[in-house]
Amino acid sequence: MNKVIIISNASSTHTVRWVNAIALKKFDVYLITQHDVMKGVSKNVNVIKLPFSGFKGYFFNVFALRKIIGELKPDNIHVHFASGYGTLALNARIKYLLSVWGSDVFRFPQQNKLNKFLLERVLNNATQIFSTSFAMKDETLKYTSKDIQVIPFGVSPDLYSNPNYSERSGTVTFGLAKVLEARYGVDTLLQSFAKLKKETDIQLKLEIAGDGPERRNLEILSKKLNIESSVKFLGWIHNADLHKFYKNIDVMVVPSREESFGVVAVEAGAAHLPCIVTDVGGLPEVILHDKTGIVVPVDDVYLMSRAMHKLAKDKPLRIQLGQKAYNNVIVKYDWNKNVDEMCNWYERGK
Template sequence: MKIALLSASSSIHSIRWANAFAERGHELHLISLPSHAKTNHLISEKVRLHFLPVPTLLGYYLNSIAFKKILREIKPDVMNAHYASGYGTLARFSGFSPYVLSVWGSDVYDFPYKSSLHKRIIRKNLLAADRICSTSKVMAEQVRFLCPEISRIEITPFGIDTGIFKPAFRNQQTNTITIGTVKTLAPKYGIDTLLHAFAYIKERMVKKDSPVNLRLMIVGGGPQERELKLLSEKLHISKNCTWIGKIPNHEVPKYLNQIDIYVALSRSESFGVAILEASACGLPVVVSDAGGLPEVVVNGVTGFVVRRESPEEAGEAIMRIVENTDLRESMGRKGVEHVKSLYDWQENVTVLERILQDRSKGV
């Protein structure tokens, strides 16, 4: 199958899809704006890379002629655009069919609500596709809310490579428990809620005269870094916090395997890829009830789901895991089983592969 993948070549998610299809023997053409050219060293040599001439946001409109020319040259069996706003607009202008559109998150959660014009653009882009794909059920419902006319939406989870994300040896003799997260330091990800939850736990543990030493590891960079570090000082937990900063994607497993309990208290999430990565590494998880996060957690089995904006409820859930070694180990083990059964990357690639094959045949 000859596939035209219209997506940001700088995104690790785009790279993983492109590499997966190319490795399966498909002729994969990744077409991207030049402003999305970084991290190309991660792209397989089997992927054929094309850059459109106009960078920045205007490129989604001004690259139409150049994009059509590329499509005429490669003559793909099917086109798959990722992200309904920018690349979805360019895909619509091409008029190419068969065309599968994959929505990602902020393209359907945030972009349509910037103005009535933005909502009209998204609706047009969604309706122009022959098939819509979503990584989560909750995001599929958001698409239906924007476009009630769309009845069929395929669920294509963004799975985990369990050969990379897997449990590592842990020193069980230490009395230090590390609570951690791997997230961008931005308001939507609720790192401030995590800090308040950790302060709540620390106070409770001190009152209990617990022998457990608690550590909070925050992996990631972002616009809130200074603000959050100041908050940790205000909450008197700065000495317990380790700020790793932004890391490349290939180092994520290394840091996950330094964590004992993974926590994500986001205010908004389209899908819980980071949660699945943590579960695949054998970590019990505590997540907020935001967006697609509850979909990837078996509540009470692989972790706990708590109300967003509730540091006390999150703190209580984390403490249950901290204080119960058997529960911690059980949730970690069940998390690995859960990921392998439902979110294995190769199985998820097969799902999208079948959708693209069906569309290329007019099914």
């Protein structure tokens, strides 16, 4: 059996989805991490916790990692996140595949020259680099000339059901599922929603799934904007339950200021929902303007509000864009196909 070591953050739902899916493909999977292990990791995945955590772990865990690899003798070592676990792999002087995640290439090298130098070394020592979007690939190519394969972080379409619009009330519900951080532009969404509320008689709601450091500020903002009665902050929803959230939504809005890929927009498409997104990162790849949704400039309250109004008043258009979004997901972002593509790379390395 092909033995694969994945070195990644075990507190991330993205990591858990990858390791669980690969284990189902009859690989012998070992997840090595210095993070706490979140619930949901399959019993078919062997989890090994490194002794040191935090920043120092990317340096002090070198000998423990080399010992584990020497004992396991894996066919493949796949490192996720260049600036953290990539640093550990580089220090351990091991042969590795590398997946970039987003902030490790969009923000980390911008902070100082040392980070830029470190990222370049991590990238150039990888035997193969993977990105989930072409936008992130282009950003990564600023720091390396190595080949980068784009394998999206897709979804399982069968987990999402086509909303039954005939059972809906007259209210149009906008939705967002995101960590509540400043870089995701939720304040812009609230301002756009407030503007739309003032300009139309359509009954509107906004439901926000997620939690984070900006939640309190966003709740205060919704009160200042006089929209608190129409906005629900639902808190964190487990990934396995998100399909229930999407069933209550008519239009998804992703107002991000920074986005490496845009899995929320992919999930919306799988749920047959049109999506309004900003023109940053991988979002314009996922949402095709006026075909599967609407793309607006980042932080543009006026144009985001106009896009929301356009979809709020036109139910047939919402259904049409939602169906095309679903078709796009089936072709490009089917999770099983994405996992198979990654597994093909593991087979090459055996």
